[in-house]
Amino acid sequence: MEIKWKSYSALTKDELYALLNLRQQVFVVEQDCPFIDADFKDQDCDHLLAYQNNELVGYLRVAKPGKRYEGPEIGRVLTAEKIRREGAGKILTQEAIEFCASKYSNYEIGLSAQYRLLNFYQSFGFVPQGEVYLEDDIEHIKMTLTPTSNHKNFFQWRLGIHPLLILGGVISIGIIGSSFVKEIDVSQLNWVAKIDERAISKEKYEIYLESIAQSRKTGLIDSDPDNILERMIDEELLIQRGIDLGMIENDTEIRSTIIQKMIGSIIAETNDLRISRQDLEDFYSVNKDLFTPSPKLQLLKLSFKSNQTIAGNQARDLLIEGDLAAAKQLAENEVISLPNVLLPAMKIREYIGPSLTQIALSLEEGEVSELIELDGNFHLLVPLQKIISSAPEFNDVYQQVESEFIRSKGEELLDEYLEDLRNWYDVVKANDL
CATH class of the missing domain: 1.10.287 (Helix Hairpins)
Incomplete structure (x- = not known):
């Protein structure tokens, strides 16, 4: 997947037509939500275009600070249906966060999220703000992300911190961002530097140059292009060295981070599901x-040793006759007794185990069980009270x-x-x- 950032004025007619068409496919047709997509806000946005085999398959836009929120706003995040199981949505969102943190480093990032995508955006650190509201007849909620040191300008190195400490996050993001590396022919990429077979693309390099230029009133200085390239090479060297040292194979924290990020990127594609009633x-x-409340029982359990079957049968007869007190006198004292109250079936299971719980649930209220042999002992069960809730x-x-x-x-x-x-x-x- 090839990613391009473009200002509105830099978009070609074909690019603008393609992104509007894709937005209509997803937001209007797939989500069955007729609204005016061409909202005259695109002129004040930077646009991310993601291509696969020269076809536009992903898109989002970043509005400049002060337009809707005080800081930049990420919006119109979408992926084409055919790539939604490849983790593309998360890759594009992460790219937008890094773009905002680099270009507008002193601002809080905002977005108006569809409420069903709350967990997806929370996985990036976004925090919900205020109440749920309707936008285009769909529930939305404002969310914000305050960039931390992990989201600051790519080239702001912090003194006193060894660069290898950031390898875990960098490696994990790099792996997700380059899924199925086997399909990439590095020699064919438009690159500015290579470390072994790892390429630094010219497009990525130019994006960082542009972000630096826009962050300064004076623009780029003569030494910036070389310095920026050297910093990018340094980071690639650190990543490669971390891999060579076996950090992925041997560092449990890094492995856990990668696994969790991979799982998160996969299941996050459920956020793009079209779910009908x-x-x-x-x-x-x-x-x-799954949605029916657990049955509740007030259960009596009497237990007898393996050589007390006669006493057990006598106790059962007494229970049938209604003489509970006499039946209890024949039974063994329980080490842990069931509380004499209504309990959910799962709680009863903690006291008497799954086998006896299953039998208890099969009995009618007031019914006395047969003598049950389990683990070398015998047991009698009587549901004194039983509440079975119907499905809501x-x-x-x-x-x-x-x-x-x-x-x-x-x-x-x-x-x-x-x-x-x-x-x-x-x-x-x-x-x-």
């Missing part, structure tokens, strides 16, 4: 148990159903992605040889 109703119909109405748990639906789709995406990786890479188990 019918999808949710079908999901609810199949998974009603769909509308009453709509938000829960939507969240669970998205979570399940995220698990499916992750499973599919991992299966693709197993087909992509050669996986050999020693025991299979």
Whole structure:
């Protein structure tokens, strides 16, 4: 995927037409939300264009400070449907954050997020502000991100901190940003420097030059181009050296960071899902148990040793006759007794285990179980009180159903992605040889 940043005035007619067309495909057609996309705000924005095989497949825009919010605003974030399982949405958002932090380093970054994407933007550090509001008849919420040292100008090195300390984050972002490196022919890239086979693209270099030029009233000075290139080479050298030293293989913190970022980028694609009410109703119909409150029981359990079957049967007869006190006298004293109150089934399971809990749930209120043999002892169960809640109405748990639906789709995406990786890479188990 090739990424370009352009001001409005630098956009060609074809580029402007393509980005408006893609925005309409996603926001108007796919999301079934008719609104005026050409809102006369594009003139005050920088535009990110992401291409794959010369086709526009991703886009977002960054409004200048003072237009809607005090700082820059990220908006119109989208990816074409065919690449939404490749982590592109997260890559574009991270690119926008770095662009804002570099070009407008002293400002808070803002965005008006669709409320369903709250978790996606929180994964980058954005914080919700105020109440949910309707924008184009869709729930939105304002979110802000205060750039930290990790988001400051790419070239602002901090004295006293060894550069290797930042390798974990840099390596993880680099890996995500260059998914399936095998498909890239480095020799064909338009580059300004190479470290072994790792290239620094000319476009990235020019973006940083432009950001420095715009951040200074006087623009670039003669030494800037060479100094900036040297700093970029330094960082690539540190990354490469970190890899050579086995930091990815041996540093658990870096490995954990990479894994979490990869999983996050994969499941974040659920934020681009088009979810209809019918999808949710079908999901609810199949998974009603997920949304039905757990049964509650006030349960009596009497236990007997393996040689006390006679006493156990006598106690059962007494329970059937209603003589609870006499039945308890025949039983063993419990080390941990069930509380004499209504408890959710999951809580009862903690006291008596899954097998006895399952039997207790199958009994009617007041019914005495047969003598149950388990782990060398015998047990009697009596549900003194039993409350089974019916499934709630769909509308009453709509938000829960939507969240669970998205979570399940995220698990499916992750499973599919991992299966693709197993087909992509050669996986050999020693025991299979």
